[in-house]
Amino acid sequence: MPKQATAHAHPNIAFIKYWGNKDEENRIPASSSLSMNLDGLYTETTVIWDTSRSEDTLVLNSIEQNGESLKRVRNHLHALKKHVPEIEGYAIVISRNNFPMGVGIASSASSFAALTLAAISASGQIVSEKTLSSLARLGSGSASRSIPDGYVEWHAGTTHDTSYAESIAKPDYWDLVDVIAVVSETHKKVGSTEGHQSANSGDLQQARLENADKRLADCKRALFEKNFPAFARVVEEDSTLMHSVMMTSRPPLFYWQPTSIAIMQAVPEWREEGLEVCYTLDAGPNVHCICNRNDAAEVSRRLRDISGVKDIKSAGAGKGAYLVDSN
Numbered sequence: 001m002p003k004q005a006t007a008h009a010h011p012n013i014a015f016i017k018y019w020g021n022k023d024e025e026n027r028i029p030a031s032s033s034l035s036m037n038l039d040g041l042y043t044e045t046t047v048i049w050d051t052s053r054s055e056d057t058l059v060l061n062s063i064e065q066n067g068e069s070l071k072r073v074r075n076h077l078h079a080l081k082k083h084v085p086e087i088e089g090y091a092i093v094i095s096r097n098n099f100p101m102g103v104g105i106a107s108s109a110s111s112f113a114a115l116t117l118a119a120i121s122a123s124g125q126i127v128s129e130k131t132l133s134s135l136a137r138l139g140s141g142s143a144s145r146s147i148p149d150g151y152v153e154w155h156a157g158t159t160h161d162t163s164y165a166e167s168i169a170k171p172d173y174w175d176l177v178d179v180i181a182v183v184s185e186t187h188k189k190v191g192s193t194e195g196h197q198s199a200n201s202g203d204l205q206q207a208r209l210e211n212a213d214k215r216l217a218d219c220k221r222a223l224f225e226k227n228f229p230a231f232a233r234v235v236e237e238d239s240t241l242m243h244s245v246m247m248t249s250r251p252p253l254f255y256w257q258p259t260s261i262a263i264m265q266a267v268p269e270w271r272e273e274g275l276e277v278c279y280t281l282d283a284g285p286n287v288h289c290i291c292n293r294n295d296a297a298e299v300s301r302r303l304r305d306i307s308g309v310k311d312i313k314s315a316g317a318g319k320g321a322y323l324v325d326s327n
Helices: 067-083 107-122 129-137 141-146 192-201 205-210 212-225 228-247 258-272 293-304
Strands: 003-009 012-016 021-023 033-037 043-050 057-060 090-097 151-155 164-169 176-182 277-280 287-292 311-316 322-326
Touching (some): 012 287, 067 090, 067 129, 129 141, 151 212, 258 277, 287 293
Parallel strands (some): 057 090
Antiparallel strands (some): 176 287, 277 287
């Protein structure tokens, strides 16, 4: 009889970024990173293992998939079988997102976190959160950060077992909100996987990495102390450094759009006026405005007044991946 499980996972926004790998095959990152899971945005994935099937299938947002998305899922399921040999059969994977995919809101993070938890649970195996995080990393590096709760540190490590994420603070530790200015819902032409592979092609990646550990330590300290000015400085600096690497890679990657830049110029001015808000961008044009919940409504209002902002999505700190149904 087929075995199945359903899992939810949230995307995450990185305060200290992941860009570039020291081991491409295992997605072991060039440096550690720090993030917050995003409550209210989610991927729901059901995995059904069936020993009578001869191949894996993927239904994404009600459409059966072929091509690259199916290939990535099949590759990940194959990797899971290598690490968890008790898994038998091939899988039917049914997944949906309640937010845009491929536009810099970490859809691959929530997708592969949910896929990993559902696939392992449907097989009847029980593994630790640390192991789940490492396994999710094989599908999408940032998926490792969507496994634990709340505010999360991903330890870069040097091997499969030492590269994992863990919670450093629960979701309610600091009531931050990510107000996301959706500038584009068009799927980006160059995805993060390809981008990571080009990180070392330019002249700036090594310079970015030299102080990555210090920026992470500064960001953790600011988070633990709830020191927003210090937090804002390091988050914005780290985001700009990552995009500087992207723009000077060979070939260059330009994710910013004019509206992205307009928001990045406006946010520090709003901070000078008293709003506790800072910006950060992942590999896409959409701008994540991190703020205290008390300022979220005003930040949202101001973002709507900026030409080119198509939509606003807001999310507080969310929990880690979890099962919603299994049998």
